Amino acid sequence: MLVKLCFYGLLLWLAFWGYRQYQQPSDRVHVGMQAPDFTLPDADAKPRKLSDWRGQWLVLYFYPKDDTPGCTKEACHFRDDIQQIHALGGEVIGISVDTIESHAAFAKKHRLSFPLLADSDGQVAAAYGALFDLKVFQAAKRMTFIIDPQGKVAQTYHQVNPDGHSQAIIADLKRLSAF
Numbered sequence: 001m002l003v004k005l006c007f008y009g010l011l012l013w014l015a016f017w018g019y020r021q022y023q024q025p026s027d028r029v030h031v032g033m034q035a036p037d038f039t040l041p042d043a044d045a046k047p048r049k050l051s052d053w054r055g056q057w058l059v060l061y062f063y064p065k066d067d068t069p070g071c072t073k074e075a076c077h078f079r080d081d082i083q084q085i086h087a088l089g090g091e092v093i094g095i096s097v098d099t100i101e102s103h104a105a106f107a108k109k110h111r112l113s114f115p116l117l118a119d120s121d122g123q124v125a126a127a128y129g130a131l132f133d134l135k136v137f138q139a140a141k142r143m144t145f146i147i148d149p150q151g152k153v154a155q156t157y158h159q160v161n162p163d164g165h166s167q168a169i170i171a172d173l174k175r176l177s178a179f
Contacts, residue, residue, distance in 0.1 A: 028129035031156060035060070036127040040095065043104040045085035048117055050151065057177060058147040059169055062130040062140040066098045066106035069108035070142070074162035079112050079164040088173040089149075097122050098139045113117045146172060
């Protein structure tokens with residue numbers, strides 16, 4: 001009985017500690033700084049670099065897991081609003097720690113028309129302060145960054161709700177691109 005109680009106590013402590021780490025906003029990447037560079041494979045295993053999108057607005061969003069309810073909702077909202085984002089000179093990229101194969105299946109299943117990049121080791125998510133790391137489990141935190149055409153961070157979103165997020169992005173792109 002004592003062993004069971006200790007086990008559940010440890011499990012509860014890990015869950016509480018993990019939740020607090022997940023909820024803490026990161027200030028690693030902030031408005032005005034140069035966005036951390038990266039090279040990651042897309043769902044077709046093609047290497048994609050941040051500089052591939054230089055000269056246009058970039059919506060870089062991190063999400064925890066392919067094909068989960070919140071992540072699917074967020075991705076499908078971006079898919080549905082992609083024409084409005086393109087009309088503002090923007091592009092969307094999703095990044096998670098899932099595999100290339102998982103991204104390919106997720107994109108095909110939901111007809112996603114923007115790249116999903118595989119950050120399998122979590123290094124890019126960590127560079128952006130978007131990595132939830134319990135050592136035995138890693139996931140990207142749900143965070144978004146708007147990067148301007150010169151490669152600088154123009155807007156950050158640390159607490160993202162998938163409902164209405166793409167519309168908030170569109171409103172901010174309108175405001176930011178008006179300058």
